[in-house]
Amino acid sequence: MSLYLMNEDILSFVWRFQYFNTTNLQTDDNVSVSILRTGYKNANAGPDFSQAAVIIDNVHWHGSIEIHVRSSDWFLHTHEKDLAYEGVILHVVWENDRPIIRKDGTMIPTLSLKGLVNAAVLERYAMLQDVKEGIPCAGMFQEILDIHKYAMLDRVLMGRLDRKAGEVMHLFENNQNDWEKTAYQWLGRHFGFKLNDHAFLRLTQIAPWKIIQKHRVRLVQIEALLFGMAGLIPEDSDENYVRLLRKEFLFLTTKYELTEKVMWAHEWKYAKLRPAGFPTVRLAQLAKLLSREGSLFLMLTSAQSITDLQEIFHGTQSEYWTEHYVFGKKSKNKVPAMGKDASALLVINVVVPLLVAFSKQRQQPELLDKAIYWLSQVPAENNRITRDWATLGMRVNTAADSQALIEWYNNFCSTRKCLDCTVGGILVRTSSLLQD
Template identity: 45%
Template structure:
């Protein structure tokens, strides 16, 4: 019996209350189980309970064994002095506190329906990717929708909190923050940390002095990344290297430059090589000054996608790395990469901006973009689809990935409304 299951049974009052008495023999009537407390202190607060002839309002603590009270050191913690009821599965020790002397205790063993316990055990022991997969298709669509909305809200809150962290570090400079987040997502997972490091070492303020000059921006980004440190044969990298040395001296950058071995090229498609991604970032920054303002202005997906449409030309037409000519292939940021940038850069920025400025329209816009972009295809979304769950837009895929990662994986079915519905159908 897991303690979290006892919390669930108490919260939803899923036990037989007939003839309910404390271990001291006093009759117990529960008027309200109180509110679940997920922070320190007793498990439930503001419960309303009649014990014997007296009506109490206060805290409830729940344990598997009553002796856990001592094991968890509650007898030395004043926060537990005003617990009005101790709810346990097994009573193996009488417990006292300062307020009440013996803490009134009720025992739930033999009071919870064995079918409910078996159902919960079934979810815990299920080794499939989605433990409830056998019953999931039978759950009402509205229940699923409500849970997916909740997961999405939690996911957006989390992403917004990450943006806020960067924003605080950047003294509430939105342009600098947007640039760092964009750079990070230009790394497309494998080089995202290196990209973020580069953007933190090479500030947007310095790049902004070179806007509209793509060659200078490439020199700064590639040079500061440590990717111009080799001895080159071709003219283009030699010219970039020379330009970086000049600009690095001008802006006093050399002492905190990165090294080339901080970047990963292996197991990667050449269009995702950091050389190409940095050249694309340089091109984007040269064409779109005040990037964050442009993002805020874009009120349709088409306008937004336009911001990220970037083509490379010249040297990059037949190169993925320096000094190694390849077949002629013009390079641009593809549709799926643009959608990825919108999903991971624009949406979190808009959500954070909406919360910081208390302007709902940016939140609505973020949701609108999520509902316009096609769903991500991966093994998690494919699994949900195999259970009959529609996965049409990025909103669906993001919510379902969040549900899997934050609930199903850790078997947090008791915190999931889908799980609650399954358990409640005995």
């Protein structure tokens, strides 16, 4: 493998599993070295492997291992300025083009792997990296036992839940540990259904939850606050409903001094959306949901059945918005309430992450079980990624399956992190792939 194709990922993989010739191993200054423990891969800042153990020139060393393609990358990454790297006991590289000296004047032993690595491992890795798009191992996927595939499926599902829960916890901390405010903003963000996620989140941050709570008994006031802060109430309409919104919004902005925070209408996107998904319709549906009595957080997290959850999101918007997709233009047909597919996405993207985050914050694993159960009760998403996996024989029956497969594709396949993938790692290690 050329230096151009070599990278730290494959070198770390080779070091971790010792896919190189360890017979009569020597450092680059011709000193014997034996590997007792390769160490634990470090996912955080600092040397690549910690708690390693090696014998160099009959002396036992315990500490960190650093991996680089070239030894001079040490300086490219400015490790010489970081005291954490003073504890490196062995520098493992592909090519040694510069000695590395510690601050105390001693040289860090360097082990060059070029010429020592199992060529078959490099070739298999190159095979996966050469696939330009899609799932890199698609042509070899059937080589892998189901037990390994579904172990990876479970792993990526938990990874996705942890990542989304982390996003919720970030909001929670920014909201001074207020679950109600966090639930409001998290719900608002996902009412944007990707295209308007950012705009909806921004709206819920400038239209304060405390004001929503105070005025939730009058739906028109919630609508006035949301549409007004969104910058969407027309100035030149004589419709009674619009005039009422303007009046209520003027009252609310005057009372709570919100005028300077109003969004611009151009921040909302309509292109490529069906009319039922227009932000105006979604805002009306959000307003209706927020007008319900009781705790919003408990409403979303304490449902007893998937039917209860779907009913929360399926409520019909106010009368004006059953006849209009946008202000001032009456629709020919009745505007529907939120559909089953959209409700299912809100269960997946709102309720489940809230439950997982709450589970972690309260250290109540039964809430995590409940979140996974909700995913198992929602039908799988049908998109290009899930269809690609289905052609490889992977089950795509529930949202738990589709969420895991989406995470697998986005975080491993599309980024070509094959070595961090259970399936990819096995394929790189399997010699049978090179046999006819």
